[in-house]
Amino acid sequence: MSQENLDLARRGYEAFARGDLDAAIEFMHPEIEAHDPRELPDAAIYRGREAVRRDWEQTSALFEDFSIDVEKSFDRGDEVVVFLRFRGRARESNTEVEAPVAHVWTIRDGKAVRLRQFLDRAEALEAVGLSPQDAAPDS
Numbered sequence: 001m002s003q004e005n006l007d008l009a010r011r012g013y014e015a016f017a018r019g020d021l022d023a024a025i026e027f028m029h030p031e032i033e034a035h036d037p038r039e040l041p042d043a044a045i046y047r048g049r050e051a052v053r054r055d056w057e058q059t060s061a062l063f064e065d066f067s068i069d070v071e072k073s074f075d076r077g078d079e080v081v082v083f084l085r086f087r088g089r090a091r092e093s094n095t096e097v098e099a100p101v102a103h104v105w106t107i108r109d110g111k112a113v114r115l116r117q118f119l120d121r122a123e124a125l126e127a128v129g130l131s132p133q134d135a136a137p138d139s
Contacts, residue, residue: 002075005107009080012112013070021056025049029111037101037119052115063088063097071100074135076128080105083121083135104128 008027015023034052036043046052060066066088074081082103089096102124106114118124122132 002077004110005078005080005105006073006075008107008110008112009073009082009103009105010070013068013082013084016056016068021053024056025053027110027112028052028115029108029113032112032115034115035117037117039119062091064091065089072135074125074128074130076130078107079128080107081124081128081130
């Protein structure tokens with residue numbers, strides 16, 4: 001099941017990259033719970049596919065050329081950790097933004113039921129019982 005979970009997440013990111021939000025949220029459970037990184041001043045928890053869609057649309061609207069590049073993913077049974085790099089140019093300030101982040105997906109019965117976002121990749125690993133050594137290139 002774990003390879004299937006990795007494949008589900010990968011397909012979701014691929015859909016997002018081509019601008020197909022319908023396909024990107026297709027693998028989410030209708031009652032998904034998505035958590036912003038706790039460090040954000042207006043961090044929130046979004047419940048349901050439409051709430052997640054609105055959040056993603058709002059985030060994308062803040063940037064020109066917004067993209068998410070998947071760098072590495074890790075299987076932890078019903079959880080998948082994905083290391084990502086966000087890139088874009090802020091519309092208001094024209095500032096280039098690049099940030100390494102991590103997503104932790106909880107997947108049950110072929111649907112994502114929870115998404116936790118982390119600005120600190122080590123925290124994401126710790127959230128699923130992995131250490132930074134587990135994510136090292138030679139591990």
